[in-house]
Amino acid sequence: MQDISLHLLDIIENSVxxxxxxxxxxxxxxxxxxxxRIIVEDDGTGMDTETLAMAQDPFYxxxxxxxxxxxxxxxLFKQNAELSNGSFQMASEPGFGTVLTVDFELDHIDRMPxxxxxxxxxxxxxxxxxxxxxxxxxYRDLAREQSFHFETAAIKEELGDIPLTYxxxxxxxxxxxxxxIQNTNMENV
Amino acid sequence: MKTLAxxxxxxxxxxxxxxxxxxxxxxxxxxxxxxxxxxxGAREVMKTFLEEISNRNLTDVLVTQTGEKGLSxxxxxxxxxxxxxxxxxxxxxxPEKVKKVVVEHIVNGRVVSDYVVATGD
Numbered sequence: 593m594q595d596i597s598l599h600l601l602d603i604i605e606n607s608v609x610x611x612x613x614x615x616x617x618x619x620x621x622x623x624x625x626x627x628x629r630i631i632v633e634d635d636g637t638g639m640d641t642e643t644l645a646m647a648q649d650p651f652y653x654x655x656x657x658x659x660x661x662x663x664x665x666x667x668l669f670k671q672n673a674e675l676s677n678g679s680f681q682m683a684s685e686p687g688f689g690t691v692l693t694v695d696f697e698l699d700h701i702d703r704m705p706x707x708x709x710x711x712x713x714x715x716x717x718x719x720x721x722x723x724x725x726x727x728x729x730x731y732r733d734l735a736r737e738q739s740f741h742f743e744t745a746a747i748k749e750e751l752g753d754i755p756l757t758y759x760x761x762x763x764x765x766x767x768x769x770x771x772x773i774q775n776t777n778m779e780n781v
Numbered sequence: 782m783k784t785l786a787x788x789x790x791x792x793x794x795x796x797x798x799x800x801x802x803x804x805x806x807x808x809x810x811x812x813x814x815x816x817x818x819x820x821x822g823a824r825e826v827m828k829t830f831l832e833e834i835s836n837r838n839l840t841d842v843l844v845t846q847t848g849e850k851g852l853s854x855x856x857x858x859x860x861x862x863x864x865x866x867x868x869x870x871x872x873x874x875x876p877e878k879v880k881k882v883v884v885e886h887i888v889n890g891r892v893v894s895d896y897v898v899a900t901g902d
Contacts, residue, residue, distance in 0.1 A: 598819055605814050609848050665816040708824070715827040719812065719846030750788040754795040755806075757844050761791060762835045768783045 595707025596630065596696070599669040603632050603692060604716045606665065608723055610636030612689065615716075616726040619709065621698070621777055623733035627678075628696040628706065628781065635689040644684050669694065676703035698781075706781040710769045717744050717765060718756045724748070727769070731776040740772030798840055807841040808887055813858040815849025822875060823857035829876040830859075833883040842887060855898050861886060872898030 593599050600617070607615045612634035620629040639647060650667040670680040677697040684690040696703045717725050727742040744756075751761065773779060812818075812827045830844050852858045855872030861882070862868050869892055871882060878896055885893045 593820055598824060601814065601824055602816050602819050605816075605819075605846070605848060608846075663816065708828075711824050711828045714831060715812075715814070715824055715846060718831060719814070719827060719844060721845070746785065747788060750785050751792055754792050754799075755843055757831075757834060757842060758791070758795050758840060759835045759838045760794065761788075762831050764783055764787060764791060766831075766835070771782065 593668060593672070593704075595705045596628070596672075597707040597709045597712040599665075599672065599694075600630060600632070600709075601712040601716060602665040603669065604712070607632065607634035607636050607690070608716075608720050610634065610638070610690065612636035612723060614724045614726070616728070617713070618728045618730065619706075619778060620730040621732070621781060623698065623731070623777075626698045628698050628703070630694045631691065633689065633691045638686045638689050639684040640686050644682060648680075648682065672704055676700040678703075706778060709778055710766070710773055713769050714762070714766055718762060721748070721756050727772070729772050729776040729778055731778070738776045740776050742768060742772060795840070802841065805841065806843045807863065808843070809860075809862040810842065810844045810887075811860040811862065812844065812846050813848070813850050813852070813856060813860075814846040815853075815856075817849065817853045818856040818858065821856040825876050826857045826859060826874045826879055829879040830883070833880060837883065837888070839883075839887065852898065858898070867901045869897055870899040871896045 593602070604615060604617065614635050616633040618631040622629060647663070647666050648670055650664055673680045673694045673696055677700050678695040681693045682690065713727055724745040729740040731738040754761065810830055812823055812830065814823050814827070827844070827846060834842055834844065850858060852872060857874045859871045859874050860868055861871070874896065882893050882896065885891045
């Protein structure tokens with residue numbers, strides 16, 4: 593993976609695979625603390641302590657149907673966070689869901705770029721109409737604070753039986769995310 | 782700033798269109814979004830499909846994302862599912878190939894055999 597938002601997409605796909613109905617995604621640019629923080633919270637099947645430990649091990653996978661028995665997504669994300677003096681925490685409870693908190697040191701030389709956050713969010717939202725997403729983007733430096741909040745449940749309610757892949761709806765979500773990303777300084781991070 | 786009122790307008794417009802053409806989804810596109818797919822460029826494939834649908838105003842197409850399908854060596858992988866026709870799986874996809882599949886297969890109904898890696902269920 594070349595950037596953080598690709599890792600984020602991988603994590604969101606894990607949540608969907610764990611039958612989450614609601615996925616809350618927070619991306620926080622904490623400039624004053626020199627931190628870039630990603631939090632993904634789902635209400636999927638969750639994991640017990642043993643599975644949780646194994647999920648962070650490069651030679652473990654829960655995708656039983658797969659030919660290759662290695663799940664590298666989570667271990668690679670963890671490694672990339674730790675390489676930039678960050679941290680990686682995963683907490684989970686069977687039947688309740690999983691919370692993943694990943695920190696990067698913002699100005700660390702080895703930190704991967706955030707990348708195309710909009711493509712990650714747009715694809716996940718439109719590609720999983722059965723899942724409700726809450727997206728929160730947050731920026732804070734010494735002088736100001738900005739936040740953006742996006743709830744797909746409200747959009748789906750307003751749309752009724754019109755699919756999220758309807759051209760004008762794609763454009764609507766695309767532009768909304770774009771505004772949020774610009775207002776919270778998530779471009780070129 | 783986008784508001785929910787904008788969505789209401791979109792819904793009214795879409796409902797009018799659906800009345801005219803019967804409201805059926807003609808083609809379903811499924812983009813494989815497992816770890817290896819993402820690492821090989823599946824997100825850009827998804828992004829290009831969405832751009833093309835939006836730019837060409839394709840109102841009878843659905844796109845979804847799914848996990849790994851055991852075709853890791855051919856990622857990114859995309860399924861095109863049409864009612865009454867065998868499923869077509871395209872492999873080693875990239876944005877350029879997506880554009881071609883949209884024009885040839887989705888708009889003109891001709892399978893792009895060069896990119897097909899599997900057919901049927």
